[in-house]
Amino acid sequence: MLNRTLPELLFIRTCIASLRSIPPVSTLYTISRFTILPSNFRLPIALEVYLFAEALFFTAVYIPRKLILQKPAQHPPLSPRSNRQALFEKCIDKTPDVNAYLSGWFHGAAVETIKRENVREFLSWAFLNESWSGGTEEFAELEEYVCLLERRLGRELERGYNKRVKCVRLTVDGTVMEYRSLLWYSVVFIVDLTTCIRFRLHSFNHFAPRAWFRIIPPRPHTTFSSLSSARHISYWHRPHTHPTKLPIVFLHGIGIGLYPYIPFLHDLATLDPEVGILVLELMPISFRFSHTPLSRPAFTEEFTSILAQHDIRNFMLISHSYGTVLSTWLLHSEHLSPRISSLMLMDPVTILLHHPSVAYNFVHRAPSTANEWQLQYFASRDPDVAHSLSRHFFWAENILWKEELAGRKVGVVISGNDLIVDAPECWRYLTGRDRVKNEDRNVVWTDGEGGLTVIWCEDLDHAQVFDTQVSRRLVVTLVKEFVGDE
Numbered sequence: 001m002l003n004r005t006l007p008e009l010l011f012i013r014t015c016i017a018s019l020r021s022i023p024p025v026s027t028l029y030t031i032s033r034f035t036i037l038p039s040n041f042r043l044p045i046a047l048e049v050y051l052f053a054e055a056l057f058f059t060a061v062y063i064p065r066k067l068i069l070q071k072p073a074q075h076p077p078l079s080p081r082s083n084r085q086a087l088f089e090k091c092i093d094k095t096p097d098v099n100a101y102l103s104g105w106f107h108g109a110a111v112e113t114i115k116r117e118n119v120r121e122f123l124s125w126a127f128l129n130e131s132w133s134g135g136t137e138e139f140a141e142l143e144e145y146v147c148l149l150e151r152r153l154g155r156e157l158e159r160g161y162n163k164r165v166k167c168v169r170l171t172v173d174g175t176v177m178e179y180r181s182l183l184w185y186s187v188v189f190i191v192d193l194t195t196c197i198r199f200r201l202h203s204f205n206h207f208a209p210r211a212w213f214r215i216i217p218p219r220p221h222t223t224f225s226s227l228s229s230a231r232h233i234s235y236w237h238r239p240h241t242h243p244t245k246l247p248i249v250f251l252h253g254i255g256i257g258l259y260p261y262i263p264f265l266h267d268l269a270t271l272d273p274e275v276g277i278l279v280l281e282l283m284p285i286s287f288r289f290s291h292t293p294l295s296r297p298a299f300t301e302e303f304t305s306i307l308a309q310h311d312i313r314n315f316m317l318i319s320h321s322y323g324t325v326l327s328t329w330l331l332h333s334e335h336l337s338p339r340i341s342s343l344m345l346m347d348p349v350t351i352l353l354h355h356p357s358v359a360y361n362f363v364h365r366a367p368s369t370a371n372e373w374q375l376q377y378f379a380s381r382d383p384d385v386a387h388s389l390s391r392h393f394f395w396a397e398n399i400l401w402k403e404e405l406a407g408r409k410v411g412v413v414i415s416g417n418d419l420i421v422d423a424p425e426c427w428r429y430l431t432g433r434d435r436v437k438n439e440d441r442n443v444v445w446t447d448g449e450g451g452l453t454v455i456w457c458e459d460l461d462h463a464q465v466f467d468t469q470v471s472r473r474l475v476v477t478l479v480k481e482f483v484g485d486e
Contacts, residue, residue, distance in 0.1 A: 104356030240276020253321025
């Protein structure tokens, strides 16, 4: 992640402007070449072929696919009303400032402009999956939630509906994406190939479904991979041979695949050559055209089949950013949760997910700094990432509570300058105390019972924990302890 400096801001804005210019320039040249330009006007043949290819890819592939990705979300089945009510009450209980909570979910609108029907519209999406059709039972449930919210606010909401105030509704709002050029996908292809070579050099074996040609950019090197037992998930695996220590499973976040994690995974690999490591590749969030993101049941089923293929029973689970969503699914699985002996959550987006910070910062915030521009253009507006978040991200099944971490050793890494997660609030929720200004820049807090450890990295932004050896060492030391003995 870039830092908040002027040179980096100028650099990222220049890169984005250049990439954004590709579709209009290539399309305009292609049209002009066959209409108004004189026949003796020719660009170099290689450049001309490239511009033709970009124009064709933009009009024949990107635009139709963009329309397809706007289809309405298929929400998971509603949980029982008692569960929804318990979830709402817990969300309100774990919200110290209800005014800020409401304002955040309404794009920072002044609280006094948010009327009763606006709140009802938001709660209908948040707790009823936008399924309220005006029925009496649903109306009574929403009315109960609104009344409870008013009690926490200490006032009644103004009656009516303010059309100028809009709430954040990830799975209902439009899927905002931007074109990714063939040039960009060529970079992704090279990075993917480099990642493959690095993993091979570290004695990892690759397993993949026989469908590399369905992904853009294609992955022809997976032709030589072993066959994955999962239908969609590819992964890297180093066999586990230690008789007592736990194997490690790693789930990455949104980005250009596994390349940014190579130094960290190398550190893990050198801890003990007998400790097995399983690293999943999550194509829908890896800047590619790929398959539809897996639902929670489908993912847990394929993950279980991968564990069975390699005879993995109990394991340590490490996840970063969006990977903590998948970790939450595994923790909520009655079959898989008991097999997670220890857990490491890095830059977790699932803790306090009912707060608006993650949804707003990742999808809706207007960027102003270099890291915010990098996040918006390269991450949140990547077509498949945007589709994953706006049509397949259901917060109620992704949220993780502190009490759900009990019963195992757990480490949580919080980056103090995280531009996505509300880091101070996450720290306060997990530790029960505020940050002290004169504390060390890197703080390790434990609950005194050997269960929960929280690492605070003062100067780091989202994902920067992987960038320096000092920050990685803090995490790897804890992983070494957690892998321990089964």
